[in-house]
Amino acid sequence: MRREIPILIAIVVGFVYVIQFFVPHAPFDKFQNWGNDWIQIIAGFAIILGVLNLLKVSLEKVYKKSKGWGYAVIIIIGFLIMTGAGLFFSGGKNYQNPGTPFYYIFFNIYFPLNATMFAILAFFVASASYRAFRARNKEATLLLLAAIFLMLGRTPLGDYLSAGLPTGWQLKNISDWIMDFPQTAGQRAIMIGIALGIISTSLRVITGLERTFVGGE
Amino acid sequence: MGAFLTLGIISFLYKDNPWYKFCEALFVGISAGYWFCTVFWSQFVAKLWDNIYPTAGQPRQYVYLVGGILGLMMLLRLVPKIGWFSRWPLAFVVGGTAGAYLIGYALSNGMKQVKSTILPLWVSGNLNATVGNIILVVGTFCGLIYFFFSKEQKGTYGKVAKLGIFFLMITFGASFGYTVMARMSLLIGRMDFLFGTWLGLIK
Numbered sequence: 001m002r003r004e005i006p007i008l009i010a011i012v013v014g015f016v017y018v019i020q021f022f023v024p025h026a027p028f029d030k031f032q033n034w035g036n037d038w039i040q041i042i043a044g045f046a047i048i049l050g051v052l053n054l055l056k057v058s059l060e061k062v063y064k065k066s067k068g069w070g071y072a073v074i075i076i077i078g079f080l081i082m083t084g085a086g087l088f089f090s091g092g093k094n095y096q097n098p099g100t101p102f103y104y105i106f107f108n109i110y111f112p113l114n115a116t117m118f119a120i121l122a123f124f125v126a127s128a129s130y131r132a133f134r135a136r137n138k139e140a141t142l143l144l145l146a147a148i149f150l151m152l153g154r155t156p157l158g159d160y161l162s163a164g165l166p167t168g169w170q171l172k173n174i175s176d177w178i179m180d181f182p183q184t185a186g187q188r189a190i191m192i193g194i195a196l197g198i199i200s201t202s203l204r205v206i207t208g209l210e211r212t213f214v215g216g217e
Numbered sequence: 218m219g220a221f222l223t224l225g226i227i228s229f230l231y232k233d234n235p236w237y238k239f240c241e242a243l244f245v246g247i248s249a250g251y252w253f254c255t256v257f258w259s260q261f262v263a264k265l266w267d268n269i270y271p272t273a274g275q276p277r278q279y280v281y282l283v284g285g286i287l288g289l290m291m292l293l294r295l296v297p298k299i300g301w302f303s304r305w306p307l308a309f310v311v312g313g314t315a316g317a318y319l320i321g322y323a324l325s326n327g328m329k330q331v332k333s334t335i336l337p338l339w340v341s342g343n344l345n346a347t348v349g350n351i352i353l354v355v356g357t358f359c360g361l362i363y364f365f366f367s368k369e370q371k372g373t374y375g376k377v378a379k380l381g382i383f384f385l386m387i388t389f390g391a392s393f394g395y396t397v398m399a400r401m402s403l404l405i406g407r408m409d410f411l412f413g414t415w416l417g418l419i420k
Contacts, residue, residue, distance in 0.1 A: 005304075006307065010309070012312070017315075041261070041285060042284065042288050047253075072242070075246040078249075078250060080250070086251070086254025086258075112219040112223045112407075116223045116227060117244065119404040119406070119407045121400050142387050143386045144390065149394075151397060151398055178391065182352055182388075184353060185352055185355070186386075188333070189357050189385065191330050192331065193361065195327035196327070198318050198319070198326075199322065202318050202322075206319065213304075213307060213308065213311045
Protein backbone atom coordinates (compact mmCIF):
# COMPACT_ATOMS: atom_id res chain seq x y z
CA MET A 1 0.00 0.00 0.00
CA ARG A 2 2.80 2.41 0.89
CA ARG A 3 4.63 1.68 -2.36
CA GLU A 4 1.95 0.33 -4.69
CA ILE A 5 -0.46 3.29 -4.59
CA PRO A 6 2.21 5.94 -5.37
CA ILE A 7 3.51 3.81 -8.25
CA LEU A 8 -0.05 3.43 -9.56
CA ILE A 9 -0.63 7.19 -9.28
CA ALA A 10 2.56 7.89 -11.27
CA ILE A 11 1.58 5.38 -13.97
CA VAL A 12 -1.99 6.69 -14.38
CA VAL A 13 -1.04 10.39 -14.31
CA GLY A 14 1.87 9.79 -16.69
CA PHE A 15 -0.36 7.93 -19.17
CA VAL A 16 -3.06 10.62 -19.06
CA TYR A 17 -0.45 13.32 -19.74
CA VAL A 18 0.88 11.36 -22.73
CA ILE A 19 -2.60 10.58 -24.10
CA GLN A 20 -3.54 14.27 -23.96
CA PHE A 21 -0.87 15.03 -26.57
CA PHE A 22 -2.58 12.66 -29.00
CA VAL A 23 -6.20 13.31 -27.93
CA PRO A 24 -6.31 17.03 -27.10
CA HIS A 25 -10.04 16.96 -26.27
CA ALA A 26 -12.22 16.59 -23.18
CA PRO A 27 -11.63 15.11 -20.67
CA PHE A 28 -7.87 14.83 -21.26
CA ASP A 29 -7.19 18.50 -22.06
CA LYS A 30 -9.07 19.59 -18.91
CA PHE A 31 -7.17 17.11 -16.78
CA GLN A 32 -3.88 18.46 -18.09
CA ASN A 33 -4.84 22.04 -17.15
CA TRP A 34 -5.97 20.96 -13.69
CA GLY A 35 -2.94 18.68 -13.33
CA ASN A 36 -0.54 21.51 -14.16
CA ASP A 37 -2.20 23.73 -11.55
CA TRP A 38 -2.21 20.93 -8.97
CA ILE A 39 1.50 20.36 -9.60
CA GLN A 40 2.13 24.07 -9.01
CA ILE A 41 0.12 23.93 -5.78
CA ILE A 42 2.06 20.83 -4.65
CA ALA A 43 5.33 22.61 -5.54
CA GLY A 44 4.16 25.54 -3.40
CA PHE A 45 3.55 23.20 -0.45
CA ALA A 46 6.97 21.63 -1.08
CA ILE A 47 8.58 25.07 -0.72
CA ILE A 48 6.58 25.62 2.48
CA LEU A 49 7.83 22.22 3.67
CA GLY A 50 11.40 23.38 3.08
CA VAL A 51 10.79 26.66 4.91
CA LEU A 52 9.15 24.86 7.87
CA ASN A 53 12.07 22.46 7.98
CA LEU A 54 14.52 25.38 8.06
CA LEU A 55 12.58 26.94 10.93
CA LYS A 56 12.43 23.62 12.78
CA VAL A 57 16.20 23.15 12.49
CA SER A 58 16.86 26.77 13.51
CA LEU A 59 14.50 26.59 16.51
CA GLU A 60 16.11 23.34 17.64
CA LYS A 61 19.51 25.03 17.42
CA VAL A 62 18.31 27.93 19.56
CA TYR A 63 16.56 25.65 22.07
CA LYS A 64 19.64 23.45 22.52
CA LYS A 65 21.98 26.48 22.44
CA SER A 66 24.08 24.65 19.83
CA LYS A 67 27.20 26.23 18.31
CA GLY A 68 26.25 29.30 16.27
CA TRP A 69 22.70 29.48 17.72
CA GLY A 70 22.83 33.28 17.49
CA TYR A 71 22.86 33.03 13.69
CA ALA A 72 19.80 30.76 13.87
CA VAL A 73 18.04 33.60 15.72
CA ILE A 74 18.97 35.95 12.82
CA ILE A 75 17.46 33.44 10.36
CA ILE A 76 14.20 33.29 12.33
CA ILE A 77 14.02 37.08 12.73
CA GLY A 78 14.76 37.62 9.01
CA PHE A 79 12.05 35.13 8.07
CA LEU A 80 9.46 36.67 10.40
CA ILE A 81 10.18 40.23 9.22
CA MET A 82 9.95 39.33 5.51
CA THR A 83 6.88 37.12 5.95
CA GLY A 84 5.13 39.68 8.15
CA ALA A 85 5.81 42.43 5.62
CA GLY A 86 4.65 40.31 2.66
CA LEU A 87 1.51 38.84 4.23
CA PHE A 88 0.14 41.63 6.43
CA PHE A 89 1.62 45.04 5.62
CA SER A 90 2.05 45.20 1.84
CA GLY A 91 -1.48 45.42 0.45
CA GLY A 92 -2.30 41.77 -0.18
CA LYS A 93 -1.78 40.59 -3.75
CA ASN A 94 0.06 43.80 -4.66
CA TYR A 95 2.78 43.01 -2.12
CA GLN A 96 5.56 43.43 -4.71
CA ASN A 97 4.57 46.94 -5.77
CA PRO A 98 7.11 49.76 -5.21
CA GLY A 99 6.52 51.55 -1.92
CA THR A 100 5.35 48.53 0.06
CA PRO A 101 7.40 47.31 3.09
CA PHE A 102 7.97 44.02 1.22
CA TYR A 103 9.45 45.88 -1.74
CA TYR A 104 11.60 48.00 0.60
CA ILE A 105 13.11 44.91 2.27
CA PHE A 106 13.51 43.19 -1.08
CA PHE A 107 15.31 46.15 -2.63
CA ASN A 108 17.51 47.11 0.34
CA ILE A 109 18.30 43.75 1.94
CA TYR A 110 17.46 40.79 -0.29
CA PHE A 111 18.75 42.25 -3.55
CA PRO A 112 22.20 43.45 -2.27
CA LEU A 113 22.75 40.16 -0.40
CA ASN A 114 21.70 38.04 -3.36
CA ALA A 115 23.71 40.01 -5.95
CA THR A 116 26.86 40.15 -3.78
CA MET A 117 26.62 36.46 -2.90
CA PHE A 118 26.70 35.60 -6.61
CA ALA A 119 29.20 38.37 -7.42
CA ILE A 120 31.87 36.97 -5.09
CA LEU A 121 31.60 33.73 -7.03
CA ALA A 122 33.55 35.63 -9.72
CA PHE A 123 36.65 35.34 -7.51
CA PHE A 124 36.12 31.63 -6.89
CA VAL A 125 35.47 31.06 -10.60
CA ALA A 126 38.72 32.91 -11.37
CA SER A 127 40.69 30.77 -8.93
CA ALA A 128 39.04 27.55 -10.17
CA SER A 129 39.66 28.47 -13.80
CA TYR A 130 43.34 29.12 -13.06
CA ARG A 131 43.64 25.52 -11.90
CA ALA A 132 41.35 23.98 -14.51
CA PHE A 133 42.33 26.05 -17.51
CA ARG A 134 46.03 25.39 -17.63
CA ALA A 135 46.35 24.00 -21.15
CA ARG A 136 47.46 20.54 -20.07
CA ASN A 137 45.91 18.66 -22.99
CA LYS A 138 44.01 19.28 -26.23
CA GLU A 139 40.57 19.21 -24.56
CA ALA A 140 41.53 21.74 -21.88
CA THR A 141 43.15 23.96 -24.54
CA LEU A 142 39.94 23.95 -26.61
CA LEU A 143 37.87 24.81 -23.56
CA LEU A 144 40.27 27.60 -22.67
CA LEU A 145 40.35 29.04 -26.21
CA ALA A 146 36.55 28.92 -26.60
CA ALA A 147 36.06 30.73 -23.27
CA ILE A 148 38.72 33.37 -24.04
CA PHE A 149 37.45 34.07 -27.56
CA LEU A 150 33.87 34.28 -26.31
CA MET A 151 34.70 36.65 -23.43
CA LEU A 152 36.89 38.89 -25.58
CA GLY A 153 34.43 38.84 -28.46
CA ARG A 154 31.55 39.94 -26.26
CA THR A 155 33.34 42.86 -24.55
CA PRO A 156 34.63 46.26 -25.75
CA LEU A 157 38.21 45.11 -25.02
CA GLY A 158 37.92 42.54 -27.82
CA ASP A 159 36.73 45.21 -30.26
CA TYR A 160 39.65 47.45 -29.23
CA LEU A 161 42.28 44.72 -29.54
CA SER A 162 41.15 43.48 -32.97
CA ALA A 163 40.03 46.78 -34.52
CA GLY A 164 42.92 46.78 -37.04
CA LEU A 165 42.35 43.22 -38.29
CA PRO A 166 40.29 42.23 -41.36
CA THR A 167 36.57 41.88 -40.56
CA GLY A 168 36.61 38.07 -40.58
CA TRP A 169 39.47 37.94 -38.06
CA GLN A 170 38.02 40.39 -35.58
CA LEU A 171 37.41 38.82 -32.17
CA LYS A 172 33.69 39.59 -32.25
CA ASN A 173 33.27 37.69 -35.52
CA ILE A 174 35.46 34.77 -34.40
CA SER A 175 33.35 34.57 -31.24
CA ASP A 176 30.13 34.63 -33.32
CA TRP A 177 31.50 31.87 -35.57
CA ILE A 178 32.38 29.69 -32.56
CA MET A 179 28.88 30.21 -31.16
CA ASP A 180 27.14 29.53 -34.49
CA PHE A 181 28.96 26.36 -35.51
CA PRO A 182 31.20 24.27 -33.18
CA GLN A 183 29.37 25.43 -30.03
CA THR A 184 25.97 24.77 -31.61
CA ALA A 185 27.10 21.31 -32.75
CA GLY A 186 28.17 20.38 -29.20
CA GLN A 187 25.01 21.93 -27.77
CA ARG A 188 22.83 19.90 -30.15
CA ALA A 189 24.59 16.67 -29.20
CA ILE A 190 23.96 17.47 -25.53
CA MET A 191 20.29 18.40 -26.16
CA ILE A 192 19.60 15.25 -28.19
CA GLY A 193 21.38 13.23 -25.49
CA ILE A 194 19.21 14.86 -22.81
CA ALA A 195 16.07 14.14 -24.86
CA LEU A 196 17.01 10.45 -25.21
CA GLY A 197 17.76 10.24 -21.47
CA ILE A 198 14.47 11.90 -20.50
CA ILE A 199 12.46 9.74 -22.91
CA SER A 200 13.92 6.53 -21.47
CA THR A 201 13.53 7.66 -17.84
CA SER A 202 9.96 8.85 -18.46
CA LEU A 203 9.07 5.54 -20.09
CA ARG A 204 10.46 3.71 -17.07
CA VAL A 205 8.31 5.85 -14.74
CA ILE A 206 5.15 5.49 -16.81
CA THR A 207 5.52 1.74 -17.18
CA GLY A 208 6.21 1.36 -13.46
CA LEU A 209 9.79 0.11 -13.85
CA GLU A 210 11.28 3.16 -12.12
CA ARG A 211 10.40 2.95 -8.43
CA THR A 212 13.21 4.76 -6.68
CA PHE A 213 11.05 7.85 -6.06
CA VAL A 214 8.88 5.92 -3.58
CA GLY A 215 11.93 5.04 -1.47
CA GLY A 216 11.95 2.16 0.99
CA GLU A 217 9.15 0.88 3.20
CA MET B 218 22.06 49.18 4.81
CA GLY B 219 22.81 47.86 1.30
CA ALA B 220 26.49 48.88 1.64
CA PHE B 221 26.80 47.29 5.09
CA LEU B 222 25.40 44.00 3.79
CA THR B 223 27.41 44.12 0.53
CA LEU B 224 30.69 44.68 2.42
CA GLY B 225 29.72 41.96 4.89
CA ILE B 226 29.42 39.38 2.11
CA ILE B 227 32.60 40.62 0.38
CA SER B 228 34.50 40.30 3.70
CA PHE B 229 34.34 36.52 3.20
CA LEU B 230 37.06 36.92 0.56
CA TYR B 231 39.46 37.71 3.42
CA LYS B 232 38.24 34.88 5.64
CA ASP B 233 35.12 33.52 7.33
CA ASN B 234 34.06 36.03 10.00
CA PRO B 235 31.03 36.96 12.21
CA TRP B 236 30.06 39.88 9.93
CA TYR B 237 29.79 37.52 6.94
CA LYS B 238 27.97 34.91 9.01
CA PHE B 239 25.45 37.53 10.15
CA CYS B 240 24.80 38.58 6.53
CA GLU B 241 24.57 34.96 5.42
CA ALA B 242 22.04 34.10 8.15
CA LEU B 243 20.01 37.20 7.32
CA PHE B 244 20.07 36.22 3.62
CA VAL B 245 18.78 32.73 4.44
CA GLY B 246 15.99 34.07 6.66
CA ILE B 247 14.92 36.82 4.27
CA SER B 248 15.05 34.39 1.28
CA ALA B 249 12.84 31.91 3.16
CA GLY B 250 10.38 34.71 3.91
CA TYR B 251 10.50 35.93 0.32
CA TRP B 252 9.67 32.50 -1.09
CA PHE B 253 7.01 31.91 1.57
CA CYS B 254 5.21 35.12 0.54
CA THR B 255 5.66 34.45 -3.17
CA VAL B 256 4.24 30.93 -2.86
CA PHE B 257 1.42 32.16 -0.62
CA TRP B 258 0.18 34.81 -3.05
CA SER B 259 0.98 33.19 -6.40
CA GLN B 260 0.07 29.57 -5.60
CA PHE B 261 -2.22 29.36 -2.58
CA VAL B 262 -4.24 32.49 -3.23
CA ALA B 263 -4.12 32.71 -7.05
CA LYS B 264 -4.37 28.99 -7.88
CA LEU B 265 -6.21 27.53 -4.88
CA TRP B 266 -8.28 30.12 -3.00
CA ASP B 267 -9.38 32.19 -6.02
CA ASN B 268 -10.62 29.09 -7.84
CA ILE B 269 -12.58 27.79 -4.87
CA TYR B 270 -13.86 31.21 -3.76
CA PRO B 271 -13.88 33.21 -7.02
CA THR B 272 -15.14 36.74 -7.49
CA ALA B 273 -18.90 37.19 -7.90
CA GLY B 274 -20.37 35.58 -11.01
CA GLN B 275 -17.66 32.96 -11.45
CA PRO B 276 -18.41 29.29 -10.74
CA ARG B 277 -16.63 27.59 -7.84
CA GLN B 278 -14.12 25.01 -9.03
CA TYR B 279 -13.90 22.46 -6.23
CA VAL B 280 -11.63 20.33 -8.39
CA TYR B 281 -8.75 22.51 -7.16
CA LEU B 282 -9.29 21.06 -3.69
CA VAL B 283 -7.50 17.96 -5.04
CA GLY B 284 -4.33 20.04 -5.47
CA GLY B 285 -4.76 21.47 -1.97
CA ILE B 286 -5.25 18.01 -0.43
CA LEU B 287 -2.21 16.63 -2.30
CA GLY B 288 -0.20 19.66 -1.11
CA LEU B 289 -1.26 19.10 2.51
CA MET B 290 -0.23 15.45 2.17
CA MET B 291 3.22 16.76 1.21
CA LEU B 292 3.45 18.48 4.60
CA LEU B 293 2.80 15.15 6.36
CA ARG B 294 6.47 14.42 5.76
CA LEU B 295 7.02 16.42 8.96
CA VAL B 296 5.06 13.75 10.91
CA PRO B 297 7.25 10.62 10.87
CA LYS B 298 4.42 8.10 11.58
CA ILE B 299 2.33 9.11 8.57
CA GLY B 300 5.15 10.65 6.52
CA TRP B 301 4.72 8.00 3.81
CA PHE B 302 1.53 9.79 2.66
CA SER B 303 3.82 12.45 1.14
CA ARG B 304 4.73 9.87 -1.53
CA TRP B 305 1.30 10.34 -3.14
CA PRO B 306 1.76 13.98 -4.20
CA LEU B 307 5.36 13.19 -5.08
CA ALA B 308 4.14 10.35 -7.33
CA PHE B 309 1.66 12.73 -8.95
CA VAL B 310 4.44 15.22 -9.72
CA VAL B 311 6.81 12.49 -10.95
CA GLY B 312 4.14 10.88 -13.17
CA GLY B 313 2.87 14.19 -14.56
CA THR B 314 6.38 15.46 -15.25
CA ALA B 315 7.37 12.16 -16.89
CA GLY B 316 4.29 12.24 -19.13
CA ALA B 317 4.71 15.89 -20.10
CA TYR B 318 8.48 15.61 -20.68
CA LEU B 319 8.25 12.35 -22.63
CA ILE B 320 6.53 14.09 -25.53
CA GLY B 321 7.75 17.64 -24.87
CA TYR B 322 11.46 16.80 -24.87
CA ALA B 323 11.08 14.33 -27.72
CA LEU B 324 9.66 17.18 -29.80
CA SER B 325 11.80 20.14 -28.71
CA ASN B 326 15.16 18.62 -27.79
CA GLY B 327 14.92 15.54 -29.97
CA MET B 328 13.02 15.95 -33.23
CA LYS B 329 13.63 19.67 -33.76
CA GLN B 330 17.37 19.40 -33.10
CA VAL B 331 17.71 16.39 -35.40
CA LYS B 332 15.71 18.19 -38.09
CA SER B 333 17.91 21.30 -37.75
CA THR B 334 21.01 19.15 -38.15
CA ILE B 335 19.92 17.53 -41.42
CA LEU B 336 21.70 20.10 -43.61
CA PRO B 337 23.20 20.11 -47.12
CA LEU B 338 26.94 19.40 -46.91
CA TRP B 339 27.61 21.37 -50.09
CA VAL B 340 26.19 24.86 -50.55
CA SER B 341 27.02 25.99 -54.07
CA GLY B 342 28.98 29.25 -54.16
CA ASN B 343 29.05 29.66 -50.37
CA LEU B 344 32.16 28.19 -48.75
CA ASN B 345 31.30 29.59 -45.32
CA ALA B 346 27.92 27.86 -45.25
CA THR B 347 29.46 24.62 -46.58
CA VAL B 348 32.14 24.52 -43.88
CA GLY B 349 29.62 25.61 -41.23
CA ASN B 350 27.12 22.89 -42.19
CA ILE B 351 29.84 20.20 -42.24
CA ILE B 352 30.96 21.29 -38.75
CA LEU B 353 27.36 21.21 -37.47
CA VAL B 354 26.60 17.75 -38.87
CA VAL B 355 29.95 16.16 -37.98
CA GLY B 356 30.08 17.84 -34.54
CA THR B 357 26.56 16.76 -33.57
CA PHE B 358 27.11 13.20 -34.83
CA CYS B 359 30.47 12.82 -33.06
CA GLY B 360 29.09 14.33 -29.85
CA LEU B 361 26.26 11.79 -29.87
CA ILE B 362 28.71 8.97 -30.51
CA TYR B 363 30.60 10.06 -27.38
CA PHE B 364 27.39 9.76 -25.32
CA PHE B 365 26.83 6.19 -26.51
CA PHE B 366 28.50 4.15 -23.79
CA SER B 367 27.16 0.73 -24.75
CA LYS B 368 30.15 0.16 -27.03
CA GLU B 369 33.77 0.45 -25.91
CA GLN B 370 35.27 3.66 -27.27
CA LYS B 371 38.41 2.42 -29.03
CA GLY B 372 39.69 2.16 -32.62
CA THR B 373 37.87 4.23 -35.25
CA TYR B 374 34.82 4.45 -33.00
CA GLY B 375 37.02 5.85 -30.23
CA LYS B 376 38.52 8.44 -32.57
CA VAL B 377 35.05 9.63 -33.59
CA ALA B 378 34.08 9.85 -29.91
CA LYS B 379 37.30 11.79 -29.22
CA LEU B 380 36.35 14.29 -31.93
CA GLY B 381 32.96 14.54 -30.21
CA ILE B 382 34.72 15.44 -26.95
CA PHE B 383 36.48 18.31 -28.72
CA PHE B 384 33.15 19.78 -29.81
CA LEU B 385 31.71 19.29 -26.33
CA MET B 386 34.74 21.05 -24.82
CA ILE B 387 34.15 24.06 -27.06
CA THR B 388 30.51 24.11 -25.88
CA PHE B 389 31.56 23.88 -22.23
CA GLY B 390 34.17 26.61 -22.79
CA ALA B 391 31.50 28.92 -24.23
CA SER B 392 29.14 28.18 -21.31
CA PHE B 393 31.98 28.80 -18.87
CA GLY B 394 32.79 32.10 -20.59
CA TYR B 395 29.16 33.20 -20.27
CA THR B 396 29.10 32.20 -16.58
CA VAL B 397 32.26 34.19 -15.85
CA MET B 398 30.83 37.21 -17.70
CA ALA B 399 27.56 37.00 -15.75
CA ARG B 400 29.40 36.86 -12.41
CA MET B 401 31.70 39.70 -13.45
CA SER B 402 28.75 41.84 -14.45
CA LEU B 403 27.19 41.24 -11.00
CA LEU B 404 30.50 42.19 -9.37
CA ILE B 405 30.73 45.36 -11.47
CA GLY B 406 27.16 46.16 -10.40
CA ARG B 407 28.06 45.84 -6.72
CA MET B 408 31.26 47.90 -7.14
CA ASP B 409 29.24 50.52 -8.99
CA PHE B 410 26.80 50.57 -6.07
CA LEU B 411 29.58 50.92 -3.47
CA PHE B 412 31.74 53.49 -5.26
CA GLY B 413 28.97 55.28 -7.16
CA THR B 414 25.61 55.17 -5.36
CA TRP B 415 27.04 54.94 -1.82
CA LEU B 416 30.37 56.84 -1.79
CA GLY B 417 29.70 59.00 -4.83
CA LEU B 418 33.24 58.49 -6.19
CA ILE B 419 31.98 57.41 -9.64
CA LYS B 420 29.89 59.98 -11.46
